[in-house]
Amino acid sequence: MSDKETRHKERQEKLKQAVDTKIANAQTVKGLMIVITGNGKGKSTSGFGTVARGVGHGLKCAVAQFIKGNWECGERALLEKNGVEFHVMGTGFTWNTQDRIADTEAALAIWEKCEQMLQDESLDLVLLDELTYMITYDYVPLERVLTALRNRPFMQSVVVTGRAAHRELTEMADTVSEVRNVKHAFDSGVKALKGVDW
Amino acid sequence: MSDKETRHKERQEKLKQAVDTKIANAQTVKGLMIVITGNGKGKSTSGFGTVARGVGHGLKCAVAQFIKGNWECGERALLEKNGVEFHVMGTGFTWNTQDRIADTEAALAIWEKCEQMLQDESLDLVLLDELTYMITYDYVPLERVLTALRNRPFMQSVVVTGRAAHRELTEMADTVSEVRNVKHAFDSGVKALKGVDW
Numbered sequence: 001m002s003d004k005e006t007r008h009k010e011r012q013e014k015l016k017q018a019v020d021t022k023i024a025n026a027q028t029v030k031g032l033m034i035v036i037t038g039n040g041k042g043k044s045t046s047g048f049g050t051v052a053r054g055v056g057h058g059l060k061c062a063v064a065q066f067i068k069g070n071w072e073c074g075e076r077a078l079l080e081k082n083g084v085e086f087h088v089m090g091t092g093f094t095w096n097t098q099d100r101i102a103d104t105e106a107a108l109a110i111w112e113k114c115e116q117m118l119q120d121e122s123l124d125l126v127l128l129d130e131l132t133y134m135i136t137y138d139y140v141p142l143e144r145v146l147t148a149l150r151n152r153p154f155m156q157s158v159v160v161t162g163r164a165a166h167r168e169l170t171e172m173a174d175t176v177s178e179v180r181n182v183k184h185a186f187d188s189g190v191k192a193l194k195g196v197d198w
Numbered sequence: 199m200s201d202k203e204t205r206h207k208e209r210q211e212k213l214k215q216a217v218d219t220k221i222a223n224a225q226t227v228k229g230l231m232i233v234i235t236g237n238g239k240g241k242s243t244s245g246f247g248t249v250a251r252g253v254g255h256g257l258k259c260a261v262a263q264f265i266k267g268n269w270e271c272g273e274r275a276l277l278e279k280n281g282v283e284f285h286v287m288g289t290g291f292t293w294n295t296q297d298r299i300a301d302t303e304a305a306l307a308i309w310e311k312c313e314q315m316l317q318d319e320s321l322d323l324v325l326l327d328e329l330t331y332m333i334t335y336d337y338v339p340l341e342r343v344l345t346a347l348r349n350r351p352f353m354q355s356v357v358v359t360g361r362a363a364h365r366e367l368t369e370m371a372d373t374v375s376e377v378r379n380v381k382h383a384f385d386s387g388v389k390a391l392k393g394v395d396w
Contacts, residue, residue: 005298012296028388032395034239040375042234042244049240049247049273050394056272057393074254075247082276098210100203125394157394174383177238185372190226195255196248196323196355197230 031124031157033149033173037132037165040179047127047161048075055082059124062117064110065089066130066162074195087113100137107139115144118152125157132162132169142166229322229355231347231371235330235363238377245325245359246273253280257322260315262308263287264328264360272393285311298335305337313342316350323355330360330367340364 001009034050036043052075054061062085063076080086089110097103111134117126134140146168149158160169170176192198199207232248234241250273252259260283261274278284289295289304309332315324332338344366347356358367368374390396 008298009296016296022384026384026387026389028386029391030388032383032388032391034383034394036240038378040377041232041373042240042247042375042377045247045251046240046244046377047247048250049243049245052246052250052276053243053272053396054393056274056276059393074251076254078250078254078280098207098214100206157391170380173381174386174388175239176380177240178378178380179238179240179244180236180376180378182368182374182376183371185230185232186220186224188226188372189224190228190230190372191224193227193230193355195252195257196232198251 031153031155032175034157034159034175034177035165035170035173036159036161036177036179037163037170038177038179038181039163040181041184042179043161043163044129046177046179047129047159048079050159051075051079051084051125051127054125055079055084060122061085061125061127062120062123063087063127063129064114064117064131066107066110066128066134074198085117103137104139107134111140111144115148118148118156118158121153121156123153123156125159126152127159128161130162131160132165135166135169136164142168145169146172229351229353230373232355232357232373232375233363233368233371234357234359234375234377235361235368236376236378237361238379239382240377241359241361242327244375244377245327245357246277248357249273249277249282249323249325252323253277253282258320259283259323259325260318260321261285261325261327262312262315262329264305264308264326264332265289272396283315301335302337305332309338309342313346316346316354316356319351319354321351321354323357324350325357326359328360329358330363333364333367334362340366343367344370 036046051061065088076086087110089106117123135142234244249259263286274284285308287304287308289301295301315321333340
């Protein structure tokens with residue numbers, strides 16, 4: 001074995017020890033709360049990817065989509081066909097509606113569906129897509145969200161996406177990733193692409 | 199209308215103008231190259247979410263999975279069933295194989311499949327999952343990767359995931375997100391969960 005191969009093997013052996021120790025120490029089994037926040041592309045996409053993974057493993061999954069309008073949605077087409085329950089707020093972006101009172105009503109209506117999902121023992125995985133904005137805009141009271149998340153079934157996992165997640169959400173979460181925008185095609189004049197961007 | 203409602207409406211009107219201007223300026227139509235990098239959870243998940251979205255819209259998609267082993271994979275089960283072509287390196291993590299020469303051979307074999315996909319006009323979307331490590335470890339020459347990406351069909355989109363993406367990859371990309379690890383359940387002793395973590 002050459003020096004290069006030997007060094008590679010040594011480095012990888014050390015890495016393996018570190019990973020094995022971590023795996024041995026990770027013995028708590030429970031449903032996870034995952035928050036995907038930040039200003040970069042890929043938050044909702046990651047949430048829907050988790051649902052696709054769950055469905056592939058035979059988990060029972062449900063999705064609530066806040067903010068987004070009723071336009072054609074690629075992930076919804078595939079996942080609904082594969083048994084995922086969908087609830088869509090359907091008002092469109094806040095800058096299109098420009099109506100705080102109507103948006104609040106729509107948000108609360110879909111939040112009530114979320115509270116039912118977060119009490120449903122048969123659901124393994126719930127995606128609350130773009131929920132963070134509902135708290136930022138004060139459409140849904142923070143305390144109500146925290147209570148429902150805290151009291152959900154022990155083995156139910158939840159993914160919350162959206163920019164600027166409230167500190168109390170990230171503190172409650174088991175896993176938090178921040179998706180940082182390094183650059184975005186849209187800012188260089190590239191049109192959003194069907195099947196890739198939406 | 200109360201002061202609060204009026205202020206909301208004014209803010210949202212301004213936001214709408216900014217968004218509308220951006221949409222009007224975004225007129226370039228082309229396949230996108232997206233890089234999802236960083237040390238946080240959700241990179242591959244985001245890549246698979248994009249493929250799920252593409253499939254839902256009827257796009258022809260293909261996936262190459264580097265690094266990962268041959269264990270059961272939720273997203274693969276769902277996506278393959280829905281017509282997505284999969285190529286899996288299947289050697290497992292570098293810290294398990296600890297064998298640079300065999301890993302390089304396996305990497306090059308799957309990279310040849312990638313070169314075919316990146317020349318295939320019929321493919322709308324290609325996911326190169328965990329490709330970045332192949333460059334970091336020098337399993338696949340950087341120049342070979344850049345050439346294949348640069349010469350791909352004009353309307354083909356590509357998603358590249360993995361930690362520490364090479365600067366030349368991010369420079370070539372249209373969209374780059376960095377997923378930063380804020381916290382991870384695994385580090386607090388929570389076991390990886392089927393259907394959520396893998």
